[in-house]
Amino acid sequence: MHIAVVVKQVPDLVEELEVDAAGTGLDRAWVKMKLNEFDDHALEQAVLLKEAGGAQVSVVALDGEGIDQVLYAAVARGADRALKVDAGTQEPLDSRRAATALAGAIRDLGPDLVLTGVQAADDLFGQMAPFLAAELGWPHVSVVSQVEVAGAAVRVQQEYAGGRMATLEVDLPAVIGVQAAPQPPRYVPVSRLRQAMASGALETATAGAGAGTGGAAVTQLAKPEAGRGAEMLTGSPDQVAEKIEALLRERGLLRG
């Protein structure tokens, strides 16, 4: 079993984010990047599968500032190979363009299974896994919280609204959007990270022609406007209950 884990970095929310002068992106001057936490779970899931049944794990990312450290950390965590794909730009790409840029390299890598985070803080549509699957022509399941190998397929737990879970079997090769690994991503000791960095074993690939095209153009990015503030209801519990009922009726939220 060969598993490819597709990862990317997102802005670390520790820093206050500012919209850039053009009003279409983040002011990147002060943004600190970190591994997308859902990708972190995808990687943990891959390492758990490796520990359970001896898979080979390759971690794949688009080239960009700081990506080397992310890849080394993945190697320190248990990935066997790390592949950096050059799409001709250091700028972050949206999911659509990232998927086209990565698909060729992933096909060349020839994994049985592709895991990636279900979504990312800077792209909440959750489209990376479906786009990748479409590019590769493979089946896809997203919002997955557990992956097990079942012969030539994988059995996955998919999460639905209201806490319902479905167990699905997907033929391989397939692309899975991981919501959560069965256990939190494990700690990467710095000594191990430094070993990985010293080994310097990153591979590189170039995205093929047509890579990184398509996608949506951001026309405006803005901070959410603050609301007018909350209205505090006062009085005894019964009075408050009456006021709530009146409010709900007034807004047409109650039937009968």
Added chain:
Amino acid sequence: MSKVEPGRVREDEHLIVEGMDISGHWNRMFEQRVLWSHDTGPLEKLTAITGAESLAYCYQCGKCTSACPVDSVGSYSPRKIFRKVQTGTDLLTNPDLWLCTTCANCLRVCPKEVNMISIMPALREVAVTEANVPPELQKAFENTFQHGNPLGEPARKRADWVAEAGAPATILPRERRPVDVLFYVECYWSYHPRGRDAARAFARVMEKLGVDWGILGPEEKCSCDSQRLAGERGLFEMLAEQNIRTLAKYEFSRMVTSDPHAYNALRNEYPKLGAEYPIQHYTQFLAPLMGQLPWKRRLDYKVTFHDPCYLGRHNGEYDAPREMIRQIPGLQFTEMFRCKANGYCCGGGGGGMWLDSFTGNHVTERLSERRVREAVETGAEMLVVCCPYEVSRFEDAVKSTGNEGRLLVRDVIELVDEALR
């Protein structure tokens, strides 16, 4: 499995050992005490780890148990750890691995020099390498790695406290020049709201003294001593290398720090990496200068003082903070019964700062809570401290022990500043 077969106990009527006549029935004490009821394998596995050898020396005298602060709120001490391991506990996966604060009070009394300050980091390092770390501590490690401080605050805000100090502080990367004193602010004085209060007070006192000083600002990173003691040696080395490189860029004639943990790192650990600095804790720097301060006000407070483990026991400084307290006009000072070399521990050392909830599940009360009760018992209305971990720890403990309004917690520098206003 290395079960030791019972040896034959020998009792000689006449026995001379190294020229000394020790004839008598008690000379059989010199026989090896034979252990056959338990597998000694697990203990031997631990004591084979570099740094943890001295755990094997324990002969169960029990002196450490009465000295260990954790034992006073739970069941702990090197003696108990030894016995548990001897009887089959796997310490590397047991909560006991994380309870020691590396306060060094056991080492002070142990006749066999069983050294938890060396044992604990060594064993924890093995656990960390196996990714077996309590989640709270893992977060602190990750924050330190990512942002250079365990609080997870942005590096570029490290010197933001200066703005409201009302006194200048030269931020060296912005204003490059040689200074007399390089002040190593450390993380809690840089970011924690109560730490920033102390940092600002420090800046004002430095201005009154006319000291020429500067800070590294956003280039300063955690000295990482507590992370090292909590088992993340790789992280310590990485940040130490970065700090050493940063320090090499600036000219200064001496270094002062707010934090006993940073003091310990810079004084005892960085030299092992080839970097020696003339470092003082700020109480050591200020105590001899107290006579030059233009006092404006008497502070009529009854105070007591808590010795930081890493200033006192680890580095032998008990006098400097007391001298500062003595010279601040008006303070009435009482010692707590546990003080100086036998001082209690606030619970923050050795990673304890980032293990509060974890530790809380294994002790009857926090060490900081026990200490606050002891401070109240002296009749003091103020607990004076000089370690950045302690103000917030003790203020939380004042609340959780219901002593709000009865005991205030102040860094000694805040009192100096108050008496100058």
